[in-house]
Amino acid sequence: MLGAAIKKDLLLLVRDRGAIMSLFLLPIVFIAVFGSIFGGDGEREPLRLAVWRAPGDARGAAIADALDGTGMFAVRRAPTADRARDDVAAGAVVAALIVPADLDPRAGRPAELVIDPAASPQVKGPVEGAAQAIVARAALGPPPGGDVAAVVARAPPGVRDPLPDVSGFQVAVPGNAVLFGFFIALSCALSFTEERRSGTWRRLLAAPVARWRLLVAKLVPYLIVGLVQFALLFGIGIAAFGLQVAGSPLALVALVVATVTCATSLGLAMASLGGSEKQLGGIGSICLLVMGLVGGAMVPRAVMPETMQLVGLAVPHGWALDGFFDVLVRPGTGLADVWPSVVALLGFALAFVGFGALRSRRLLAG
Amino acid sequence: MTALLELRGLGKDYGARAAVAALDLDVAEGEIFGLLGPNGAGKTTTISMIAGVVAPSRGHARVAGHDVVTAAFAARAATGVVPQDLAIYDELTPRENLDFFGALYGLSGATLRERQAWALGVAGLADRADEPTKTFSGGMKRRLNLAAGLLHRPRLLVLDEPTVGVDPQSRKHIFDTIRALRADGMTVLYTSHYMEEVQALCDRVAIMDGGRIVAHGTIPELLAGRAGAAALVVEIELAGVVGDDAIGAALAAAAAHGEAARDGRTLRITPVASVGAVIAAVEGAGVAIAALRTHAADLEAVFLAHTGHSLRDG
Structure with missing residues (x-):
């Protein structure tokens, strides 16, 4: 019976163009867009910067060369100071550095950094930091004791170092896989609702089959589709977008299985709420999007305020993404490192199944 | 069996x-x-x-x-x-x-x-x-x-x-x-x-x-049961402009001769032993009859006889 039920639901899913779009095609589009937005190839495009210095000013030329040498900036030499300012205003460059011939910060004659005060921190931070350091060195000379590293960045205990180049796709692939992966819950819940609406559920209940077997037979196809969905999205991520799996593939598989189990169980809980297909489709979609947003599927939790980072752990998406980030980005991450995520996801799954069981009268009503 | x-x-x-x-x-x-x-x-x-x-x-x-x-x-x-x-x-x-x-x-x-x-x-x-x-x-x-x-x-x-x-x-x-x-x-x-x-x-x-x-x-x-083997169903269509009160009176009068139900301006009475008595009762209530149909009792009539209302009322 189970095999026939799985075949039936898989056939129904495959022939449902809307479901195929939302489960497979849409996430691929989102991955391509989000991955590109967040730095697709892992190498950030240099920020365009204009520099003006007085003709023949050797210090000004050295400053321009030093900025060029960082690799962070595409430095353009401006013919006049005003032209440099106009270029910023016109958006041709993100900032302009104007180096006066009589540069002397101690005497109140600093260089001028022209930048839109409303520019994003991702632009302002590097530009201001680099300009400050390079101009200070040119004007004031090297620091006492020479160029030594005063501060060295190290990972905290128990946290592995990340890959040297983390591309946007290392975040976009798992983010969208989790976001759209949880939409299997909606497909699953809608399938229950459709069976009830059409009367086929009454026909199933009238068959000589245990109720729990009917429920399992409804859930297993969505478990399978969820696993295929993750395999496909990660596969395309690796093949088309250069996604790297820095950690253990076994840990990745464990996370995928736990996530899909959790999503399918959520489908059971949603189905037990009843309601029409329209209600479930509308409210369910909104809930899943909010859960994805809070859990960091669209914007990484790491850049959220501290409170929101904690709120993100109230939804399974947050735990899943924590685990996926470690496996994809931190070399050497194994099963032992991702067990908190796996356990949390299975805990959520248990809670969802329990909720569905408590409301099983509604679920099993003809 | x-x-x-x-x-x-x-x-x-x-x-x-x-x-x-x-x-x-x-x-x-x-x-x-x-x-x-x-x-x-x-x-x-x-x-x-x-x-x-x-x-x-x-x-x-x-x-x-x-x-x-x-x-x-x-x-x-x-x-x-x-x-x-x-x-x-x-x-x-x-x-x-x-x-x-x-x-x-x-x-x-x-x-x-x-x-x-x-x-x-x-x-x-x-x-x-x-x-x-x-x-x-x-x-x-x-x-x-x-x-x-x-x-x-x-x-x-x-x-x-x-x-x-x-x-x-x-x-x-x-x-x-x-x-x-x-x-x-x-x-x-x-x-x-x-x-x-x-x-x-x-x-x-x-x-x-x-x-x-x-x-x-x-x-x-x-x-053959409650309806009676030879019973008839009588349908009476009322004539002219008739108010609800008059239809109610006609229905009550007809009900003395069988189970009576109303469908708009039509009264349905079953089982009926004497069609003449039903006509007299309805006209006696001051309501004119536009048309009258009779037919042998069917399950609809049986249902009406047992429940007092029509199958279609459900």
Whole structure:
């Protein structure tokens, strides 16, 4: 019976163009867009910067060369100071550095950094930091004791170092896989609702089959589709977008299985709420999007305020993404490192199944 | 008479409301038994209990000797259900639908193929077996709905309003199929609120109203019962502009000669022994008669006689 039920639901899913779009095609589009937005190839495009210095000013030329040498900036030499300012205003460059011939910060004659005060921190931070350091060195000379590293960045205990180049796709692939992966819950819940609406559920209940077997037979196809969905999205991520799996593939598989189990169980809980297909489709979609947003599927939790980072752990998406980030980005991450995520996801799954069981009268009503 | 279906004090409550009170009924093996009643009479709840979909609140039901609660699987295996809804998968072909429904009853391999071919033949869909069901007419879908309930060759076939929304050709096909199945020994429980269908098809009928069986027997027995063998149904169409008060007075006057019901400006009285007395009573109430029709009592008249309201009122 189970095999026939799985075949039936898989056939129904495959022939449902809307479901195929939302489960497979849409996430691929989102991955391509989000991955590109967040730095697709892992190498950030240099920020365009204009520099003006007085003709023949050797210090000004050295400053321009030093900025060029960082690799962070595409430095353009401006013919006049005003032209440099106009270029910023016109958006041709993100900032302009104007180096006066009589540069002397101690005497109140600093260089001028022209930048839109409303520019994003991702632009302002590097530009201001680099300009400050390079101009200070040119004007004031090297620091006492020479160029030594005063501060060295190290990972905290128990946290592995990340890959040297983390591309946007290392975040976009798992983010969208989790976001759209949880939409299997909606497909699953809608399938229950459709069976009830059409009367086929009454026909199933009238068959000589245990109720729990009917429920399992409804859930297993969505478990399978969820696993295929993750395999496909990660596969395309690796093949088309250069996604790297820095950690253990076994840990990745464990996370995928736990996530899909959790999503399918959520489908059971949603189905037990009843309601029409329209209600479930509308409210369910909104809930899943909010859960994805809070859990960091669209914007990484790491850049959220501290409170929101904690709120993100109230939804399974947050735990899943924590685990996926470690496996994809931190070399050497194994099963032992991702067990908190796996356990949390299975805990959520248990809670969802329990909720569905408590409301099983509604679920099993003809 | 060997009863294939036995109901003893079978009832179902939803909260404080008794959807079905306490039914006692036997359906003999090989007969077509009709459950007639208006919408909301409790027919669907009754067959849902028989099919094992809804748990009874009291009493019990046995199919082929198997209690639907304590021997649920055996009872369900002996029962085929054709729900009122088109309980089939539109996106699948008839063959794929029957593959799935057959598997639910443990059919597989050559047995499933053989039953599938038979059920598709019975439904007249053998040449359309691999086309998407969503392209079918309502009548064809009804026939597939029937085939899905027949596939495992149940001893009891329960049909819940199987002709709702079908064209005359498909209705005839369904009727012919039911008669052929009975000829093969299958027992059929047929629910409908169409009096004509039940009268044309069923050997015996139970009339349900308000969750109770108000009368049951063969159709001749029912017609000869409260309605009276020679009783007539009189339909009187009132003339002129008549107010509700005047119609109410005419109805009350007519009610002295039988169960009287009103449908707009038409009064329906049954059973009527003397047409002249009814005419005199109505005209005596100060209302003119525009037209008068009489016909022999039918199940509709029997229903009216037992419940005081028309089948169509449901």
